[in-house]
Amino acid sequence: MTIEAIVARWGVAAVFAGAMLEGETAVIAGGLIAHQGYVAWPFALAAAALGSFLADQFFFAAGRRYRDRPLVQRWTQKRAFAKALQLLERYPTGFIFAFRFLYGFRTVSPIAIGTSQVPLATFLPINAVAAIVWAALFTALGYWFGEAVTEAAGRLRPSRHTLLMGIAVLSSGFAIFQFVRWWRGR
Numbered sequence: 646m647t648i649e650a651i652v653a654r655w656g657v658a659a660v661f662a663g664a665m666l667e668g669e670t671a672v673i674a675g676g677l678i679a680h681q682g683y684v685a686w687p688f689a690l691a692a693a694a695l696g697s698f699l700a701d702q703f704f705f706a707a708g709r710r711y712r713d714r715p716l717v718q719r720w721t722q723k724r725a726f727a728k729a730l731q732l733l734e735r736y737p738t739g740f741i742f743a744f745r746f747l748y749g750f751r752t753v754s755p756i757a758i759g760t761s762q763v764p765l766a767t768f769l770p771i772n773a774v775a776a777i778v779w780a781a782l783f784t785a786l787g788y789w790f791g792e793a794v795t796e797a798a799g800r801l802r803p804s805r806h807t808l809l810m811g812i813a814v815l816s817s818g819f820a821i822f823q824f825v826r827w828w829r830g831r
Contacts (some may be wrong), residue, residue: 653718656684657692660784664696667739668751669783672697672819676787677812678803686788700773707760720756725749729757737763741771745779749830 655662656678663671675689675753711717720726726826732740744754758768791812 657688660684660689661692661696661800662694664780665700668697668831670671670816670823672780672783673787674812674816676784676789678787679784679789679808680791681814686784690780690784693784694776697779698773701745701776704752704755705765705772706761707779708756709757710712710767712760717756717760721760721764723753725753726757730761730782733761733763737767738771741768742778745775748826759796786816787815 657675660675672689672693675684675693676686678684679686708717708720714731729740729744732744732752735755740754741758744750744758749756755772788800
């Protein structure tokens with residue numbers, strides 16, 4: 646089952662879970678499905694922002710609470726973890742805002758920030774604003790891409806099933822591309 650099919654079936658709950666677990670692909674799919682009328686775009690945006698925010702708060706809290714435990718200690722051995730701490734020291738506010746937009750830093754950064762001396766009172770509001778901006782950007786991309794697909798499909802006159810299959814193929818290709826980039830970065 647594709648991400649788009651899951652989002653179409655489960656609506657904002659799928660966008661919420663996808664933003665927590667997967668990231669951009671699920672949120673873009675939420676925008677595409679919003680364009681198709683399965684969910685309202687503001688609800689897709691809110692679900693994506695809330696899912697992203699809560700996941701990052703969870704990882705921050707895990708880094709803060711379990712910084713001396715073996716699981717978090719394994720994360721500290723990763724090259725991305727050291728780079729995240731280095732960027733955090735140089736640009737604390739900017740890095741907290743931008744890490745979700747930086748490929749390879751999405752999961753490790755809130756853990757790294759949690760192990761640092763950054764107080765929760767600093768992380769929480771910056772994380773909230775960044776989650777809203779991130780969700781707005783990626784759901785809008787999906788929505789606008791849906792407009793382009795609909796316009797192109799209008800010229801071709803395919804059925805709704807064909808249109809959803811095309812969206813699924815494009816999104817799957819994007820997901821595979823992201824996985825290959827991630828795999829090579831390891």
